[in-house]
Amino acid sequence: MAYIEVTHETRSFRNGDQLTVANRDLTFTVERGAVVTILGPSGAGKSTLLNILGGMDSPTSGQVKIDGVDISRFTPKQLTTYRRQAVGFVFQFYNLIPNLTARENVELASQITQDARDVDQTLALVGLSDRARNFPAQLSGGEQQRVAIARAVAKNPKLLLCDEPTGALDYQTGKQVLQVIQDAAKQTGTTVIIVTHNSAIAQMGDQVIRINDAQIQSVHHNAHPTPLADIEW
Ligand SMILES: Nc1ncnc2c1ncn2[C@@H]1O[C@H](COP(=O)(O)OP(=O)(O)O)[C@@H](O)[C@H]1O
Ligand SMILES: [Mg+2]
Incomplete structure (x- = not known):
């Protein structure tokens, strides 16, 4: 069984009489421990998908199974538990708490979950x-x-869900940060999804999912993902 099974996932937003379909009938699977990149231009629906996978939002229709459990039917309370226990987020802007040290920022997150790692x-x-x-x-x-x-x-x-994690960083720093994510993922066996609009960065993925205009364009499995050291953009 695949670790993530997204089936006919659709998310639309209504604003007055205007309907925006952000994700239209997405279907794909992800194996446990994979590093997946989601590639697409701005407005394609990448963050909407990531938010749904992370339990910050729910689809309008379709199924989203994580480890065999359909989170699309979760109550708000179940979603809170899911976000706390099962999901780590990294955003473009780091969102650290300014009056806590680096160590305290990490410690705070470790305190809200069972089975945390050593800070x-x-x-x-x-x-x-x-x-x-x-x-x-x-x-x-x-x-x-x-x-x-x-x-x-x-x-x-x-x-581990990362939404444009290098969007605010210069080229070399961005590369280092992606390497840290990849190393941490491989050392801990965590399934990672990295959203990017950069097609060069996307080649680091074991699996590359291209999204355009709310739909999946292609899903590509990389038997030999490009090492970050060899990626130029
Ligand atoms: N909460 C929301 N309410 C209304 N429209 C939204 C909302 N979130 C996203 N959208 C719309 O859905 C589309 C996809 O957005 P998004 O998933 O953020 O794209 P991406 O991350 O690929 O840039 C855009 O047209 C965006 O304006
Ligand atoms: Mg986005």
């Missing part, structure tokens, strides 16, 4: 042991994003 080991995993006592404003953008990755990974999530 210091997780900071070491993202290469930030020596910056643990710094506040976000004392860290570079790349370091702040690594704290955000540590915060997500410390929850020991089944699913």
